[in-house]
Each structure stands twice: as C-alpha cells, then as structure tokens.
Amino acid sequence: MLTVGYIGLGIMGKSIARNIMRSGFPVVVHNRSRAAVQELVAEGAGEAFSPSEVTARSDVVFTNLPDSPDVEAVVLGPGGIMEKARKGQVYIDNSTIKPATARLISAKLGGRGMQALDAPVSGGDVGARNATLTVMVGGEADALEKVMPVLKVMGKTITHVGGAGAGQVAKAANQIMVAAQMVAMGELLVFSQKSGVDPRKVVSAIKDGAAQCWALDVKPPRLFSGNRDPGFKAYMQAKDMSIVLETAREYGVPLPGTAANTQLFNAMLQMNMAELDNSAVIGVIEALAGEKLAV
Secondary structure (H helix, E strand, O other): OOOEEEEOOOHHHHHHHHHHHHOOOOEEEEOOOOHHHHHHHHOOOEEOOOHHHHHHOOOEEEEOOOOHHHHHHHHHOOOOHHHHOOOOOEEEEOOOOOHHHHHHHHHHHHOOOOEEEEOOEEOHHHHHHHOOEEEEEEOOHHHHHHHHHHHOOOEEEEEEEEOOOHHHHHHHHHHHHHHHHHHHHHHHHHHHHHOOOOHHHHHHHHOOOOOOOHHHHHOHHHHHOOOOOOOOEHHHHHHHHHHHHHHHHHHOOOOHHHHHHHHHHHHHHHOOOOOOEHHHHHHHHHHHHOOOOOO
16 A cells, blocks of 8 residues: 655645545655644654655655745755655645646656656635545646545545646636636625625525536635635635736736736735635725625
8 A cells, every 4th residue: 555645734735634544545744833743643644854754754745835935845955855756656746836836846856756746626625624625637647547546535526637737727727717706706795785685695596597606605604604714815815826827927828807806815915814715805895895794
C-alpha cells in the first residue's frame, strides 16, 4: 500500500489528510504550525518536521498551500521535497497556483525522476470534510493512474484535464465562475430586499430554474442566519482572482466581468473582511447599496 505524505493542514488540507488516513493509507503529515499535526498524529498519522522528511518517508507527497511562492519554497527550497525526491514517487499539489509555476515544478521534479500532478480541488470545506471534492488534474496519465486510489478517497469527480499546468488552468476557470456566482448572489439578495421583497422567498422561487447553481444551493441559508464564517476565505478568493488575471494577460485573453468581480473581492480586503467567507462579498454590495441583509 502506498504511504502518503501530506504537507499543509489548513481548512482543506487537514480534512483531506484525515480522509486519506481513515481510508487505510499510512499518512505522514507536516505543517508549519504544529497544532494540526498533533491533532492528526493523535488519530494515527506519522509526524514529520520538514517537507524533505515527508518525502523520504512517502511514496506519494501532497501539498496544499496558500500561493505559488509557498509551493515553490516547499518543493524547491532548502529542506524541500526536491532534496529527497526519487524515481517512482508522485508529487500532487492540491493548492491553487499559477499554471506556469506548476509547469516549472513538474520539470524540476521530473529531472529527479519524480512525477508531478497539479491537482487543485473545488468544493470548499464541506467537500473536503465529506470527501466530495472535484479534482482537476494536470500531468502524466500514468502518474494519475498510480495515485487514483488515493484521489478517490478525497473526491467524487476526478478529471484528467491535460499536461502539466492544465489542472491549474481548469481551477482558474472554476474560480471565474465561483466569483461570478458569489457576486451575483450578493447582488440579487440585496436587490430583492431593497425592492421590498423577501429575499428568502426570491431564492425559493428561482433556485430550481435557470438561475440554479452551487452558490445559490449552499450559501443563502448561512447568510440568512448571519453566518459569514469561512468555508473558503475571501483573501484566498482574491488571490485566486489575481492568478486568473495574470494568466489571462499571459495569453492575451480579455476578462472584463472577472476584472470587475476581482475589484469587489479586493475591496473586501480593504474593508476588514479578508478572513470571512467568499460569499461575504455581499458585504461590499450592502455597503454600496446602503442596505444590510436582514437575518
């Protein structure tokens, strides 16, 4: 059985690592802050103190980190994965990073015989806990086949999109749609209420028609209860939108709607909403409209 290493135990990573462990795979974990490590060690995981140690003890090594520079440092930096990379291992990155960074890492690790898959996920903290994530994979098909038993315990949909970086392109496309849904949902809720109509009844009226989407299925009950705690933090959504726009510039693709939505998420950071859920972008709409959603 494959031994799995997992580096990066945040909101998503800890739940993913736990599900892999509960499915029977031996798991070795590492995280910069140690509380999450100790939590999983108490449940049966092995403890490591550096990315290189995780790599030395594992057949498959995952990362789940905030941004491209973090992934580069953990993979290529001192004490990183590359120091102990060896032929036959597979590296899988669940982070959302630049496609160009994913391609660079794949090439570097490939020189050591380690295959790399960029495999960002979608589905939020609920999907991570319930093992229902959507996984978008870039990299070599034989590497994906080798690790598919591991991926199947964390996600319900696993799609091989293409070569190195293709998974990150797919995730960037996913974030274009997620941002649009969150902004549109915020707009329609505030619009309905300020027009004198109960937004709860509006959601009930439209959620099974042409407006149906994941955001409208999942988020309104939380917003109506006043819960804007993060499933996916606003500052991470803003970071992802920067990746989208930077990649779009690289390929000369105009994204006017995405550019406008990005400004709203950036506004959240300036309004002390960085740690709230990405659905809390409604707070920017509320401020502009002078209308607070009733709870």
